[in-house]
Amino acid sequence: MKLKKGIPVIDQGNKLGFWGGKFGGNFVPETLKKPIEDLEVLFNKLKKDKKFIQERDKYFKNWIGVPTRFIKLENLTKHVGGAQIWSKVVSDANGGAHKIYNATVHCLLAKRSGKKVICGDTGAGYAGKMLSMAAKKFGLRCKIFMGAKDIVRQQPNVKAMKKNGAEVVPVYSGSQTLVDAVSECMRFWVANCDTSAMCVGSTVGPAVFVRICGWSTSQISRELKVQLIDEFGSIPKKLKLYNCVGGGSSSFGFWNEFMDYDKKQCEFIGVEAGGPAKSKKHAAPLTYGSKIGILHGAAQYVNQNPDGQIEETESISAGLDYPGISPLHCFLKDTKRARYTAASDEQALEAYKLVTRFEKLKPSLEPSHAFAVAIAESKKLSKDTIVVVNSCGDAYKDRGILEKRLGKKYVKSN
Amino acid sequence: MLNPISVAFIKAKQENRPALLTYTVAGDSSKKQSLNILKSISKNADILEVGVPHNTPVADGSQIQTSAYRAIKNGIKVNDIFKIVKDFKKFDKNKPIILMGYYNMIFQYGENKFLNKCKSSGVNGLIVVDLPWPENKDFAKKCKKKSIYFIQLLSPTTTKIRLKKIIKDSHPMSYFISMLSTTGGKLKVSPKDIIDNYIKIKKINPKKKVVIGFGITEKTIDKLKSADGLVVGSAICKEISKSLKHRQNPVTNVSNLVKKLKSKIL
Numbered sequence: 065m066k067l068k069k070g071i072p073v074i075d076q077g078n079k080l081g082f083w084g085g086k087f088g089g090n091f092v093p094e095t096l097k098k099p100i101e102d103l104e105v106l107f108n109k110l111k112k113d114k115k116f117i118q119e120r121d122k123y124f125k126n127w128i129g130v131p132t133r134f135i136k137l138e139n140l141t142k143h144v145g146g147a148q149i150w151s152k153v154v155s156d157a158n159g160g161a162h163k164i165y166n167a168t169v170h171c172l173l174a175k176r177s178g179k180k181v182i183c184g185d186t187g188a189g190y191a192g193k194m195l196s197m198a199a200k201k202f203g204l205r206c207k208i209f210m211g212a213k214d215i216v217r218q219q220p221n222v223k224a225m226k227k228n229g230a231e232v233v234p235v236y237s238g239s240q241t242l243v244d245a246v247s248e249c250m251r252f253w254v255a256n257c258d259t260s261a262m263c264v265g266s267t268v269g270p271a272v273f274v275r276i277c278g279w280s281t282s283q284i285s286r287e288l289k290v291q292l293i294d295e296f297g298s299i300p301k302k303l304k305l306y307n308c309v310g311g312g313s314s315s316f317g318f319w320n321e322f323m324d325y326d327k328k329q330c331e332f333i334g335v336e337a338g339g340p341a342k343s344k345k346h347a348a349p350l351t352y353g354s355k356i357g358i359l360h361g362a363a364q365y366v367n368q369n370p371d372g373q374i375e376e377t378e379s380i381s382a383g384l385d386y387p388g389i390s391p392l393h394c395f396l397k398d399t400k401r402a403r404y405t406a407a408s409d410e411q412a413l414e415a416y417k418l419v420t421r422f423e424k425l426k427p428s429l430e431p432s433h434a435f436a437v438a439i440a441e442s443k444k445l446s447k448d449t450i451v452v453v454n455s456c457g458d459a460y461k462d463r464g465i466l467e468k469r470l471g472k473k474y475v476k477s478n
Numbered sequence: 479m480l481n482p483i484s485v486a487f488i489k490a491k492q493e494n495r496p497a498l499l500t501y502t503v504a505g506d507s508s509k510k511q512s513l514n515i516l517k518s519i520s521k522n523a524d525i526l527e528v529g530v531p532h533n534t535p536v537a538d539g540s541q542i543q544t545s546a547y548r549a550i551k552n553g554i555k556v557n558d559i560f561k562i563v564k565d566f567k568k569f570d571k572n573k574p575i576i577l578m579g580y581y582n583m584i585f586q587y588g589e590n591k592f593l594n595k596c597k598s599s600g601v602n603g604l605i606v607v608d609l610p611w612p613e614n615k616d617f618a619k620k621c622k623k624k625s626i627y628f629i630q631l632l633s634p635t636t637t638k639i640r641l642k643k644i645i646k647d648s649h650p651m652s653y654f655i656s657m658l659s660t661t662g663g664k665l666k667v668s669p670k671d672i673i674d675n676y677i678k679i680k681k682i683n684p685k686k687k688v689v690i691g692f693g694i695t696e697k698t699i700d701k702l703k704s705a706d707g708l709v710v711g712s713a714i715c716k717e718i719s720k721s722l723k724h725r726q727n728p729v730t731n732v733s734n735l736v737k738k739l740k741s742k743i744l
Contacts, residue, residue: 092610251539
């Protein structure tokens, strides 16, 4: 299995949509074949269309507010005492997370295809919140599927979705988290694909959704490349990019533009959710060597039992609480372009405490996982190493959990 | 030897009626009970579809999901399903059985091993919901070698060119999904429209059998009886759930329901 240079990773799949010949594909009911093919044709055309790119860039700039900041975490760097720790503050984006890029692009595509309704899944609530914002902006009706358990633990985002006029449909089946929300959303699309567009909230699902999402979030690394050159004059000799990985949309977007650099110069570190330290359950299929299976239309490494039933995950972070992982990341793992590891719930909470103690930055629980590993590894790295952590979400949505786990004063004082 | 699925269609045609296909989930609500249900309905059903329960079923509505989750909770494993089929075949060896499920279950078991096990336990056909054409070409060929029908799914969204290509590659039986819906949805198109679509498919190759499924109940089945075969699934799963809720015997209730369904298409 080999990563090709000079070709965007999203376009490195084969005719049937498999990366490396085995990850991804289109394991979908017959009913969805046609709508997926239509979307593929539309996307392949528009991503080469200068007018469409201009339109996308216009909304990215004027509405999402790109570029997001690239800042040095001076105090944290001093405290850790190793590599220089920087952050790409993607949570600056309108709505407070990277999910806005994919949501915006899907709404633009839906408008072009004449659809009136857009449906989407959400875990942490960010994908749903952003889709509801974008749908409102572009005059589409919006339906969001969300696990009943996630609805309880991510209330601020649920309120935001409703405020934007979206219908939030609670999903009670299975583990009542993201995995079930995605299934239910796909079911809705099966029954309504003639009038509705579907937005898959991450780089997962049938191949075209993986590609659209990766194409959208790549905005992050396009900006970062410019910002790095502005800051250092060139791409640093020792660069390490840390990102949390749930479905894998922010990390893929954070890395994409650096894909062709040698990994000795530019290393990618993906941090999965290891779950509670005492629990055997986790959401880290790449770290813990899960087998390849089919989930939500794509072949990927996925937590499952020997029979092929998808296993329940456990993580403090709703956004990472997914048993599978993007086919793109399976491909990056097997080609050894990226390295994957996990942080536990407790490690993420500790990292959150440390970052907020030293910096004016409040990463949500998802990027706190990435900070945990970045901080631990930075200690052992030289001062000329540039560590960049994608702070892809804001902790506002996690107030309830943080208050419960760290105490009221901690949340308030920040 | 002719596949018992084809024999069932010939028999139904002789009686001037569509074949009645039932769908129940293996292991719902227990291994023993699902076997007893199969035995009790085999009198009136021509072909038995046996669902392989999966916990992320992207094409199933709430009734079949409920049955599947119940079966998984009660401990059903793939090997138990083969055992149920084998035990059933001891009871009625000529009644055709089709396993219906999602590809991951086959993928984890191993395609070849799965097909060998199908063969040895008496499975006659397979429906794999999320393995569409052309992705299913290789697997369908493997099925053919074992004389197991791989049943292609066709949908109202399937384009005409695609229909022709699929029918060309298809085995003697295909499955037409009546409408845009998950299983068990309310029939949102008229039976006439469904039959019109069905006729278009039949015209491509009149010799190949096409059954219609999704949204068929006691109330709608008679309006579709010009088809080669009709599948009832969610309505049966619902009957099982209802029986359990009212502490009644699902075996008797499902058996009565299937008898009623049969009477409507005679």
